[in-house]
Amino acid sequence: MRNRVRLNDSLKDSLVQILGDRLDFSTGICERHGKGESHHPVMPPEAVAFVRSTEEVSAIMKLCYEHDCPVVPFGAGTSLEGHVAAVAGGLCIDLSEMGNILEVNDEDLDCRVEAGVTRKQINHHLRDMGLFFPIDPGADASLGGMAATRASGTNAVRYGTMRDNVLGLTVVLPDGEVIRTGGRARKSSAGYDLTRLMVGSEGTLGIITELQLRLYGIPEAISSAVCSFGNLEAAVDAVMLIVQTGIPVARIELLDDVQMDAVNRYSKLNYAVLPTLFFEFHGTPAGVAEQAEQVGEIIKDYGGGDFQWASEQEDRNKLWQARHDAYYASINLRSDCEGWPTDVCVPVSKLSECILETRKLIDEAELVAPIIGHVGDGNFHVLFIVDPENQNEMESAAHVNKAMVDMAIGFGGTCTGEHGIGMGKKKYLIKEHGDNAVAVMRKIKNALDPKGLLNPGKVVPEI
Amino acid sequence: MRNRVRLNDSLKDSLVQILGDRLDFSTGICERHGKGESHHPVMPPEAVAFVRSTEEVSAIMKLCYEHDCPVVPFGAGTSLEGHVAAVAGGLCIDLSEMGNILEVNDEDLDCRVEAGVTRKQINHHLRDMGLFFPIDPGADASLGGMAATRASGTNAVRYGTMRDNVLGLTVVLPDGEVIRTGGRARKSSAGYDLTRLMVGSEGTLGIITELQLRLYGIPEAISSAVCSFGNLEAAVDAVMLIVQTGIPVARIELLDDVQMDAVNRYSKLNYAVLPTLFFEFHGTPAGVAEQAEQVGEIIKDYGGGDFQWASEQEDRNKLWQARHDAYYASINLRSDCEGWPTDVCVPVSKLSECILETRKLIDEAELVAPIIGHVGDGNFHVLFIVDPENQNEMESAAHVNKAMVDMAIGFGGTCTGEHGIGMGKKKYLIKEHGDNAVAVMRKIKNALDPKGLLNPGKVVPEI
Structure with a gap:
């Protein structure tokens, strides 16, 4: 367990100057921000900052950088692998109040939104213009969070994932500097693809505050x-x-x-x-x-x-x-239980073998665990419905999860098709990508966040 | 001008042990490897290594790393912005003999090839299986080079670019270590997107030796x-x-x-x-x-x-x-002249304005310069047909090029839709992405290639 960083008085004073009563220390708020929608334990931050602009995020990050205070970005809190757990304490930056749709360019089928806009909100806004944004994880997640976890959902087989549908980003770096990546052109060969580097980096390299998104006409x-x-x-x-x-x-x-x-x-x-x-x-x-x-x-x-x-x-x-x-339906199958959703993605030719073997493992372990899947992509989910107090059950679920991930990786697939690594799948990253590739990820993390302040304990396993 | 690094005797001996007569010092071969298909001046390497496997590239890179010898990767030599110019001398690694198609998985619509396989070669191989790979820059480029420049071509409006169609890569890092990025799953949220970081990095972060590519059924x-x-x-x-x-x-x-x-x-x-x-x-x-x-x-x-x-x-x-x-047709318009192809990409709504203004600038400058374009993407090319000895003409072309790039960036577009940065467009990178974003690119370059050995002088402008 890491040491938890508390906010010192000087940092608190400076943050209050920026945020006023939008800096919240209450236990309820902090606990709600220390857990996503899954079985991972609550790890609350020391305080939550409800930000309203990129400039605020930048000013706050500058202060946290100066005071070596860890920061966890937070969107709608719907992540599934413990992404928002404040394992090192510090400050949670909640972007849900950054809910402005900044522009919609119907001629070019793109739009610019603040990171707190949710997928339902943008689609509600677009409907009368005959446009839609296709990426739809089950939850009404924030678009910033969806980019951070490289989310996809049911439409990905036709329209791709967040990887394919983010044209550009505004990102606050660990030292508070702001970058804009990408642009409004449909394609570019101009330099390293910082957009795709930030998409899926789960808040460990920068805080996404705005997104330029690709849109589609609602089909006839x-x-x-x-x-x-x-x-x-x-x-x-x-x-x-x-x-x-x-x-x-x-x-x-x-x-x-x-x-x-x-x-x-x-x-x-x-x-x-x-x-x-x-x-x-x-x-x-x-x-x-x-x-x-x-x-x-x-x-x-x-x-x-x-x-x-x-x-x-x-x-x-x-x-x-x-x-x-x-x-939510699955969680309702058993009372006083929690959901432990996991997902893998395999080449389509291996899907049948992989799903059938997984179903067998679940049944042998006598677990309650529906299987659902975005099967057109080779992606499927197991929703373990578990009693977190029942150690046997938790171990069984962990065992099936591991077997399923090992099988997916063995087939050339991935340990997570769309949920992300967070805390829950860090242990599988090296198995999937190898030591050398994970070492490259670590070099990038150290180069961009040398103090290790941004969402510590996530994605890249420690040495 | 940089100091040119010569190969010392110890390095030469070690390279010969690996390569035998596949290490070539002849002037003709070196000059042919110091220039792509455009107006950029020839800058030959000191020697060319004709490699045949990832293991060879790894062993050679280990030696070059030890001896601080710059390395320029070379595919088919069809790049357009001076990508292969050996501005710091050193060794050119020619991957054209890595021409094996390693596997085709028709059930999953993917394949694995060595980096020297060309786009025509793979499509010839796939035709009888009813499959094709859609990315088609005009030249018969190598797939490794196409990934390195994030190439696209005529089919991109429907099938995307190399960004979208590379599932994974084998890459030799500057210190000779080998990584495999991505995988065979259609999507993944497992860690930083090293595949997309390498695609478009123009040989400055690693040498691509193998590619896993997405394929498509030939339409009915x-x-x-x-x-x-x-x-x-x-x-x-x-x-x-x-x-x-x-x-x-x-x-x-x-x-x-x-x-x-x-x-x-x-x-x-x-x-x-x-x-x-x-x-x-x-x-x-x-x-x-x-x-x-x-x-x-x-x-x-x-x-x-x-x-x-x-x-x-x-x-x-x-x-x-x-x-x-x-x-090639355009170059034939004037004898003893060279082609200077340039490209920009803009939001589609700005395409008309951008093309018409560019045509006007060309005509006012009295240049011979056809315009062609992958217009469905908002991407168009100007092919200046210039006499490299005529300074006035070269300056006029440079002026129109700059005006066109400024206009594209002003419209939210990019200084290059598919040719890449190389040497020719380095000066526009900051204008397009800003100082802070280019500083992030530089941090990544320094983290992955601290000695600055890989394709020096390309993509990221020096401070």
């Missing part, structure tokens, strides 16, 4: 469908063929029977309690019809049931809300 | 078309509307009247000498027909002539060969 036609299968293998095999055929499906989501049961109970629905695929097709009316027909043929070959269609927006919203609530 | 239907316009403005305005409408065209290329004249002469064709758009549509037969119809409507509104169709592969190849030969 959208159609969603649900289809259940007799067994998990058939469902996943159908997905593999759909992806390999190159049909440009916008969303392909798998929910296993355990998850469907949870969704039915939580969202008061009555889907069959069977492995189920959720689809969405985007395009022109003719294009959507063609995609649906191609997918329908493949599904039939794998014994999938008839599509249940949802073409009206209201029905589609209900369907996808059920999918996005999957995590 | 492909159709190309050519269409000319009465003036440049109408052609570019049509492009802007096509892009903004979100029609998923695979290629949209602009050739201005000067370029069409050059293409006609060089490729023995008889297109109208007018601003012309080259299109390609990829998809299902119905999808391609639908896209072509949507584009046709827009073109009609802007007074474009009838599409000239090329649906047969042979006709399409001829059409795109003419497009890819544009640079």
Whole structure:
């Protein structure tokens, strides 16, 4: 355990001068900021700064740099691998009040937002302009946090992840200096790709305060469908063929029977309690019809049931809300339990083997753990529903988690497709990338944050 | 001018032990390796090492690190901004003999190749498997070099650039250590994005020796078309509307009247000498027909002539060969002259203004300089055809180049969409990204290459 850094009086006074009553020391606020949405223990900061501008973040970072005070950036608090835990104490910078949408350029399909804007907020703002931003982790996360964890979600199979959809960033560095990375051009070969370096760096290299994002026109036609299968293998095999055929499906989501049961109970629905695929097709009316027909043929070959269609927006919203609530639905499966979500991503050809083996491991360990997945990308999640007081259960979950990660890495995949490393997966980083590559990450961290102040204890394992 | 580092006898002996007669000191070979395909002066290395494996590159780098000998990586020698100039002498590592295609995973649409494999070579290999790799700079560049410069080309509007299509890399670091970045999963949130850091780093952070690439199925239907316009403005305005409408065209290329004249002469064709758009549509037969119809409507509104169709592969190849030969065709416009190609990329809404103003500047300066562009991305090129002995002409070209870059940056664009920084655009890097962001690039360079041995004098301007 690290020593926890407390804020000295001089730093406190200077911070109050900037923030006034937006510097909060209360236990409740600090505890709420020391934990994301998962099983990782609460590690509260010493205080929380509710910032309102890049200039404020810069001034605060300058002070913290001077006083060697650790800083943890905080968006909506929906991260899953202990990203916001203040393992070294210090200050939490909460960016949720930086909620301004600064510009929308409909002609160029891009926009500029402050880091605290959430994905639902931006899409609500864009809807009347016929535009949308596709990245949708289940939670209503902040866009700054989504960039920091390289988030993706259900649309990534068609639209990519935060990696692909952030055009540029405003970032406050550990010494308080401000940089702007990227630009509004669709592509550039001008220098090192600092945007992509910051995306996925989980607040360990800089604090993202603004984002330039790529937008998309809302497709002329959208159609969603649900289809259940007799067994998990058939469902996943159908997905593999759909992806390999190159049909440009916008969303392909798998929910296993355990998850469907949870969704039915939580969202008061009555889907069959069977492995189920959720689809969405985007395009022109003719294009959507063609995609649906191609997918329908493949599904039939794998014994999938008839599509249940949802073409009206209201029905589609209900369907996808059920999918996005999957995590909360799962936690509801057992009372007084917590969710321990984990995810891996593998080459699509290995998906079936990997999911089936994982399901077997879960069942052998007698754990309650639905599997859901953004299977079009080869990405799937296990949601362990665990009693944190039950040491056996926690160890079993850790064991299955490790086995699943080892298997994914063995297949050329990754220990996390979209949740990030945080604290929870640091131990797998070297296994995935090797000592030399992690040493390069450490050199970059030391070069940009020589005092180790930014989100200490995350991503890069200590030597 | 830097001091040129010569290879000392001890280093020479050790290199010969590894390479035998694949270490070449001849003037002809060294000069050929000291210049790309543009106006930048020849700066030959002291010797060229023709390497055949990652292990050889690693062993050579270890020696060069020990002896403080600068190293310039070399692929096909087709770069345009002086990337391969050995400004500090030392050793050139030529990777063109690393030409093995190591694996193709058709089920997962990816492959692994050595860095010397060229884009034509990989596509020739893939054709019978129904797959292709879409990134196509005009030249038959090596894939390692294409990754190093973050290349793109005509297909980028639909398929992205090297940034989007490199899944992982094997890289030899300045001290000879080897790292593998990325993996075979379609997405990952596991740690800093070293793949994207290396892509576009122009051989200044590491030497790329192998690449894992994303592949695509050859579309069921492909159709190309050519269409000319009465003036440049109408052609570019049509492009802007096509892009903004979100029609998923695979290629949209602009050739201005000067370029069409050059293409006609060089490729023995008889297109109208007018601003012309080259299109390609990829998809299902119905999808391609639908896209072509949507584009046709827009073109009609802007007074474009009838599409000239090329649906047969042979006709399409001829059409795109003419497009890819544009640079060589342009150089042929004047005898004893050299090409000075430059490129910028701007938000699509600014494309018309930027191209028209650039054309005006060229005409006012009385330069011979066709404009061509990957206009679907907002990216366009000016090919100055200049007499390097004529100082006035060189100064005029430099002046237009600077004005065009300033304009692009002023519009939120970039000083280079796909050619890279090399030596030629170093002076614009700070203007585009600011002092603080370039300082971060410098910190990364110093952290990874503290002796400054890798491709010195490129990308990051000295303090």
